[in-house]
Amino acid sequence: MPTYAMSIFVFPKNICHKIDASCRKFWWGVNKNGNALMLKSWDSICKPKSAGGLGFKRAFDMNMALMAKLAWAITADHNCIWIKLIKSKYLRGKSFLNDNLSLAGGSWIWADICHCRDTIKAGAIYTINANSNILIWTEPWIPTHPSFIPLINNMNPNSLVLSLVRDLINQSSCSWNIQSLTATFSPDLIKEILKIQISPSDRPKTLVWSPSLSGIFSSKSVYLSSQMARFNHSSILPPTVWNKIWNSKLHNRLKLMLWRILNKALPCKDKIDLFILFNALLFDNIWRYRNSLAHGGPSMTVQDLVSTISKQSQSHWFSTVQTAQSGSSANHIWKPPPSGWKKINVDAAFKNDVTFNGMVLKNEDGSIQLAAITSHHCSDAITAETLAILDACYTLIKYQGCKSDY
Numbered sequence: 518m519p520t521y522a523m524s525i526f527v528f529p530k531n532i533c534h535k536i537d538a539s540c541r542k543f544w545w546g547v548n549k550n551g552n553a554l555m556l557k558s559w560d561s562i563c564k565p566k567s568a569g570g571l572g573f574k575r576a577f578d579m580n581m582a583l584m585a586k587l588a589w590a591i592t593a594d595h596n597c598i599w600i601k602l603i604k605s606k607y608l609r610g611k612s613f614l615n616d617n618l619s620l621a622g623g624s625w626i627w628a629d630i631c632h633c634r635d636t637i638k639a640g641a642i643y644t645i646n647a648n649s650n651i652l653i654w655t656e657p658w659i660p661t662h663p664s665f666i667p668l669i670n671n672m673n674p675n676s677l678v679l680s681l682v683r684d685l686i687n688q689s690s691c692s693w694n695i696q697s698l699t700a701t702f703s704p705d706l707i708k709e710i711l712k713i714q715i716s717p718s719d720r721p722k723t724l725v726w727s728p729s730l731s732g733i734f735s736s737k738s739v740y741l742s743s744q745m746a747r748f749n750h751s752s753i754l755p756p757t758v759w760n761k762i763w764n765s766k767l768h769n770r771l772k773l774m775l776w777r778i779l780n781k782a783l784p785c786k787d788k789i790d791l792f793i794l795f796n797a798l799l800f801d802n803i804w805r806y807r808n809s810l811a812h813g814g815p816s817m818t819v820q821d822l823v824s825t826i827s828k829q830s831q832s833h834w835f836s837t838v839q840t841a842q843s844g845s846s847a848n849h850i851w852k853p854p855p856s857g858w859k860k861i862n863v864d865a866a867f868k869n870d871v872t873f874n875g876m877v878l879k880n881e882d883g884s885i886q887l888a889a890i891t892s893h894h895c896s897d898a899i900t901a902e903t904l905a906i907l908d909a910c911y912t913l914i915k916y917q918g919c920k921s922d923y
Contacts, residue, residue: 518576524583524736527629533576540573556782560747566763567756568748569780574740581633582740588613588633589734592641593724603627614638615655640742641665644723644732646716647691651682658682660727661709667702691715753779798826853881863909865901870894872901876909878916887916 518536522528528536537559544562545553563578564570591600591613607627611618614637620628642657642665643649651658657665679685685697692715698707716723725732728742741748762775777783802825806817854860863876872895878887891908895901 518574518579520579520583523576523580524586525626527584527632528576528580530577533580536576540576544573554784556777556784557780561780564748565741567759569753569759570748571776578740578744581636582736582743584629585633585636585739586734586736587630588637589641589726591630592637593734603630612655614641614657636739636743638664640726640728640739641724642727644716644718644725645682645686645713646718646720646723647683647686647688648719649682649686649722651722653679653682653685659706659709659713661712662706665727667706673701685710686715691717795826795830798829802826802829851879851883853879853883856881859886861909861913863905865898865905867895867898867901870896872904874901874905874908876905876912878913887912 541555541559542553545555547553559573559575561569562571563573563575566572590597591603594600607618607623614634618631618634620631638657642660643651645651645658649658653667654669655666659665659667679697679701685694685701686692687694693711693713698710702710726734726738729735729738762772765772767775802822806822808814810816851862859878859880861876861878863874865875866873872893874891874893876887876889877885879885889908889912891904893901893904895904
């Protein structure tokens, strides 16, 4: 990963895709024809190990996290020569976070930095002290508010009078002025403001990075906070379990094997059969849909296409299971029970929400002692087989001369 170049330039997306492709081919391996068996999507692998991934990072996400360092340096007003040059040329007294900035006529470096402004807005916030010259209505200072900035109420005259956070603080006691808060904000927002601790520091402004517990900005915290929604989505195990696996003393090869098993990333025959079936149904339906449109047929949404493929897939597997069951029953050889015992065989035929259950009772020499047929309404084949066993038990209770071993 070219981290140095990524920290000063925003790479074109096609370059980032090529970097990702090289990483994928290296990880999964490539045969002589240049093909690779990629058993998991790249997005699912590019997650922290605690989230079910392998710790890889997508190139574009990493690029934006590294570039955010430059945007943070401008926002935090670091005392660097290049920041002074940027501010004198492009900002000219404007706020990097809050004011509308023009990219017209600017350098591509300036445009790249501005691309990271929304990322900084999502986590930058000022700490509060008694001498804070933070602007109430335009600068971030309320950590529990969605945008960190309260909405101004133009109908409230007090909102137009107060402009700085220090106007809301009792300077003598270094505490919040309840009277000013009540006259300016809603009761819910006042509760959130009162949770903010006022620092005894005399610095007018201190910008911190809220996603980090220490408040210190880092590219790692930017990457994790910007991708958190993707990391928390559809993980099959909680982070504590993944951490135990990766922190165990097992060989790394065995850890990777466990990861493959838990993520169903082993090239088993059942997965290959399912993949082939899905592709066959997908291409067949796309071909039919294309021909239908070409000859003036009705249109079909993506949801309708997915529903059709799902129904066809279920029908295929249901017929496969029925064929396997009928084949196994044809080859089944009846075995007699021990001497002095009787044996009962049951089966169910399920179709259209109705089951017909049959039972046959035989003695040790194979002579039929009892036979019965029942029927029920039920919803699935498993319930039908269960009802067949239950009916057989009821019939045996009424039949005299049977004994059981339970």
